[in-house]
Amino acid sequence: MTAPPLFDTGLARHRLARAHREGYADFLLRRVVEDLDDRLGAVLRTFPEALDLATPSPLAAEHLRAGGRVERITRLAARPEPGSVVADPELLPLAPGRFDLAVSLLALQHVNDLPGALAQLRRSLRPDGLFIGCLLGGRTLTELRQVFGQAESEVEGGVSPRVAPFAEVREMGSLLQRAGFALPVTDVETVTVRYRDLFALMRDLRAMGLTNVLTERRRTPLRRETLLRAAALYAERFADPDGRVRASFEILWLSGWAPHESQQKPLKPGTAQARLAEALGTTERTAEEPDA
Numbered sequence: 001m002t003a004p005p006l007f008d009t010g011l012a013r014h015r016l017a018r019a020h021r022e023g024y025a026d027f028l029l030r031r032v033v034e035d036l037d038d039r040l041g042a043v044l045r046t047f048p049e050a051l052d053l054a055t056p057s058p059l060a061a062e063h064l065r066a067g068g069r070v071e072r073i074t075r076l077a078a079r080p081e082p083g084s085v086v087a088d089p090e091l092l093p094l095a096p097g098r099f100d101l102a103v104s105l106l107a108l109q110h111v112n113d114l115p116g117a118l119a120q121l122r123r124s125l126r127p128d129g130l131f132i133g134c135l136l137g138g139r140t141l142t143e144l145r146q147v148f149g150q151a152e153s154e155v156e157g158g159v160s161p162r163v164a165p166f167a168e169v170r171e172m173g174s175l176l177q178r179a180g181f182a183l184p185v186t187d188v189e190t191v192t193v194r195y196r197d198l199f200a201l202m203r204d205l206r207a208m209g210l211t212n213v214l215t216e217r218r219r220t221p222l223r224r225e226t227l228l229r230a231a232a233l234y235a236e237r238f239a240d241p242d243g244r245v246r247a248s249f250e251i252l253w254l255s256g257w258a259p260h261e262s263q264q265k266p267l268k269p270g271t272a273q274a275r276l277a278e279a280l281g282t283t284e285r286t287a288e289e290p291d292a
Contacts, residue, residue: 006112007111007213007214009110009111012110015210016056016079016209019207020209024056024207026056027193028249029057033063035134035253036105036134039132039253040132043130047069047099047101049071049073050064050072050100051099052064052073052075053102054077054089054104054108055107056078056105056107056209058075058084060103060105061075064103076093090111090120092120097123098124098126099126100129101129104135108133109136115179118131118176119179122179122258125257127259128262129258130257131255131256131258135166136210136249137167137168137169137251138167138250139190140166143247144247147237147238148226151233155223155229156223169188176254176256181257182259182263183264184255187253188250189251191249192249193247194244195245197234198230198235198245201245
């Protein structure tokens with residue numbers, strides 16, 4: 001039997017659309033768009049055809065277009081927008097080998113089949129095309145997860161899933177390789193945002209479309225007593241001296257290239273021209289030789 005999906009992707013799209021209607025909070029997205037610009041600055045080329053996959057707003061596409069490095073950009077969005085195509089990241093309507101660059105910012109953390117989405121991205125790139133993106137990592141909102149777990153346990157005698165189990169950085173390199181990317185690179189950055197209290201954090205999560213979309217989420221309303229206990233625990237555990245509380249957003253950055261014969265390749269074993277011991281200025285020993 002097929003396992004049920006982890007995320008309700010239809011609900012995720014609905015909540016992102018609601019966030020935009022009510023006033024999308026784009027501070028985190030603006031931060032990663034700036035980081036994307038810095039990362040692309042190390043790549044000395046232009047990109048005739050680029051793809052923006054499901055970034056929560058057109059901000060990244062607009063920034064790439066204005067920067068002059070991209071000639072044409074196609075945006076696949078999770079909701080209707082002027083000049084974009086609505087698409088599901090797990091079912092991409094893309095011809096193979098079409099793009100020179102693909103980006104996706106803060107979108108792939110709610111994909112049920114992340115390996116499949118990465119493989120489709122890889123197929124959409126021309127040889128030596130570049131994918132670069134970021135998604136929320138496993139330490140995101142760790143403070144919120146802890147206080148809600150304890151509050152529900154104390155008040156209701158049980159714990160329900162309220163914060164998504166986001167991806168871990170140690171998994172992402174192997175996922176890129178499985179998807180067929182060459183020269184995969186992953187790194188992580190933690191952004192700490194401070195709030196007046198738990199309620200201000202929850203308002204921002206709603207305004208980013210990042211509220212709970214787990215398929216197995218609890219369907220009954222959150223009890224007032226549980227919410228107040230969680231707010232008190234948050235203030236006790238994660239407040240700074242000025243009384244403001246911290247919330248962590250872990251950003252996992254991924255990059256990889258569509259394979260091409262011009263790319264660097266590892267040397268075959270035994271083809272090195274110098275010994276490691278010589279480079280380190282030490283004496284080489286065989287496995288049978290005892291230490292001095």
